[in-house]
């Protein structure tokens with residue numbers, strides 16, 4: 001379709017307009033605890049949770065499982081085929097304590113080349129559609145983490161993919177965004193994940209003011225106090241005019257996050273958070289735009305950009321027609 005931006009999913013390119021409601025920060029399978037078998041509980045429970053997400057009105061999911069976290073492209077494609085949920089796969093390297101041992105011997109250029117090769121060819125033809133999640137172990141960037149981030153920045157500029165940062169319980173995203181800015185990345189194509197675990201609204205507003213997406217991605221019943229605070233903060237960010245910069249997800253990453261284990265699964269956002277936001281007075285069109293338009297902004301941006309030089313583009317915008325990104329309300 002002329003002018004249609006496409007998103008690379010594990011089953012191939014999908015028009016951005018068909019992504020529907022998107023979970024922007026999840027892990028279908030994940031080896032966060034370096035378990036012996038990262039897929040131990042994954043397939044069946046992941047499929048059940050993806051089916052519940054679809055039944056609740058969801059359609060797509062961004063899997064932020066980067067190198068070191070047990071990325072499993074074949075399994076992602078299999079569960080996507082089984083459930084019909086579009087899955088956008090991540091790439092890059094997570095954070096230093098998860099890096100392979102030789103990472104300190106690899107320079108930025110070599111890392112950039114490895115990343116570009118992964119984005120261009122993928123694994124058995126299953127290609128990434130987003131860069132991330134890319135993180136830091138501490139409240140500062142290690143030398144290796146900074147090299148990785150610079151490589152990701154250069155790959156972002158080359159391919160036009162969105163970039164997801166992992167920044168938990170601290171303000172390390174200041175440093176990460178500085179590095180990305182130095183490398184010339186348009187921060188509107190960057191999401192700062194886990195900001196709800198560093199619950200300072202003025203800081204979130206600074207991130208949004210720099211152009212980056214503010215990701216509240218730990219929604220769920222894990223901690224009722226934190227969940228109530230998260231809802232308040234979403235409402236407050238909307239009232240402050242930042243609805244167009246918000247991303248909402250569950251960050252399912254541990255066995256206890258599955259619905260069967262009492263966690264959020266992949267449906268909690270639609271079954272619980274949306275009603276809570278509605279009850280708090282956030283208008284339906286604003287909620288809808290947060291769930292549908294904002295992830296598309298991260299994945300393909302708002303403006304025309306040159307096509308990724310490949311026959312099967314990761315991101316492609318063929319003409320001046322742009323995705324539905326017009327702010328509906330409460331935006332600036």
Ligand SMILES: [Zn+2]
Pocket residue numbers: 133135166167193194
């Ligand atoms: Zn993370």
